[in-house]
Amino acid sequence: MTDFGFREVSPEEKTQLVGRVFSSVADRYDLMNDLMSVGIHRLWKRHFVAGCALRPGQAVLDLAGGTGDIADLVRRRVQPGGKVLVADINRAMLEAGRRRMDDRGRVGGFEWLQVNAESLPFADRSFDHLTIAFGLRNVTDKTAALAEMHRVLKPGGQVHILEFSHVAPEPVAKAYDLWSFQVLPRLGALVAGDRDSYQYLAESIRRFPNQEALAGQLQEAGFERVRYENLSAGIAAIHRGART
Template identity: 55%
Template sequence: MNEDKTTHFGYQEVPVAEKARHVGSVFDSVADRYDLMNDLMSAGMHRLWKRRAIAQAMLSKGQDVLDLAGGTGDLARLALDKVGDDGHVVLSDINAAMLQRGRDRFINEGIDSQASYVRCDAEFLPFPDGSFDRVTIGFGLRNVTNKDRALAEMRRVLRPGGRAIILEFSHVQVAALRPFYDLYSFRVMPIMGKLIVDDPDSYRYLAESIRVHPDAQTLSNMMENAGFEDCGYNLLTAGVVAIHHGWVY
């Protein structure tokens, strides 16, 4: 992608250099009630999806984990339980408001000493090569402007034997369900966004961003092109979400 071209922001086309700002405004708007909206929109299913993702990370005691686009810290919190006192988790996000929510949560739970907090862009990670045993990202890759570059960075910071886990919305596989999923996404979610956070546009963007995100097989191919090996994915909830994995050898 040339930097003078445009990219998707939902169904809109915006200059590449401006997408991060647009995405940032979305999460600034919803940060205070982000967790509540996740529970309501998914009927709590997002918690099950995240637990499945961490299970597929195959974490062990003492490992170092980088959680990208970690927001309020759901995946990082689950990872901390797996790596134990001798392990370490870096909670990172490009959005300061979201990262602050995650840090506050860890402080309130008394586990902040086991974690670090880094505000960074997934496309330009401020870590040396081979810094981590695992990299996770949950529902964040579709908001990244240059996904290929972000995948390459994830590959770069993993040690040999490391694994990347990507939890992301995908494409519904059951044709009969698609009209109902579209109705819920484009009509119900913006109404909920209006009622709960007074921001229907951010949740309309959410629905649109899912539709323009690569399908599961395309994303798996992108991981292979970035240098990951033994890539694969599992579709959950009729394909609403996918958990992708790739190894570094």
Template identity: 50%
Template sequence: MNDPRKTESTTHFGYQSVPESQKARKVAEVFHSVAAKYDLMNDVLSGGLHRLWKRFTIELSGVRRGNRVLDIAGGTGDLTLQFSRLVGESGEVVLADINDSMLKVGRDRLLDRGVAGNVRFVQADAEKLPFPDNHFDVITIAFGLRNVTRKEDALRSMLRVLKPGGRLLVLEFSKPSNALLGKVYDAYSFAFMPLAGKLITNDADSYRYLAESIRMHPDQETLKSMMAGAGFERVTYHNMTGGIVALHRGLKP
């Protein structure tokens, strides 16, 4: 008889199927590799559009002075920098990332810009957030949810630490709404992204994984249903750049 304790659930790592216990380590290896040139690659691969996508996220967040904000998978701190200015001295922003290399890059970058007093840096797993219940007014996760092994657990964890009436915003690559655009985007992703990774970071494999992880991420309606299933209300999404990117927003009851 087989020992059920030896059977482990699997998940996807790009197009590969791997044991769930291994995915976090494999994702960590990717981001250790790309951390130093992450901002440069974002500009190259998006043509600078990622800045507009993040600006819209900030506008829709409704963050104001005195708020407490959690920026999950905050990486190099683009959103945290803007939130720090919005919440002022009476507010607080927590930049959280599971990857210590990304967190270090973000911390160094923000400290170089004079951001310190109202920002904390926390290494944290989105599935098991180390914060009290009903603690944050707003949570954002930008281009990070697709790398989470158990997305439903992460969404429930985010709901727990939000205050009633608090807002979650998920900015993520999604499914293009036009079939022709989808074909062009596929060709771009699987040809140009690894090539750019090779030329700029000497790491084609990491950017091949990132392209694959985008395709494995739930589409707009599926993610909307997942957020509602986790307990969020009034879940909506906004497509940007033809649905290549979508911003989902949900409220805690």
């Protein structure tokens, strides 16, 4: 069994349920992110990509790439000559992202692929960097996904994970719980017409490993030089590691 928010379900059921969540929210995903984080997620993402040490000509895999926010920031840093593969298991999220980029006239420099993070269809040592933002906690088998991330990186390649995490200061944690469980589901119902999906997303954050535990999982997957950085008192955290 595995977790789907606060519920225990089979791995197969979790994959199906998560798919339904993101198919439901795809068209309003970016708007809801702005409302949920009061726009701060955009600053987090810029800071995340700025710290990736990207260079022109590099190949980057953006897993759980969804609506293309991270890939668009990455693309600017690996051109000329670089490539960005935007990969997501959810077709509706990929379609929403591609529409966004097309509407902005950003049609070059991307490839869009529907893949499962637990079984990546790429050769060993294919990428210089791998990014995943707010996607790892929705993966059913995180151990398998981290092993695949390690496999497809070149020697010296780096993994970069941006994810909601665990808040340390007690007053901030209490306020965050109130926001997550009382406000977010209501926003989801009002804006996206889907309360249950945003209830799940709030619960999934609480079930996700804390900062130290995730760092340990990266090390167990074979990554070295693992480190993490808290953002906004730990509401989110950036983890990075290298394949040697």
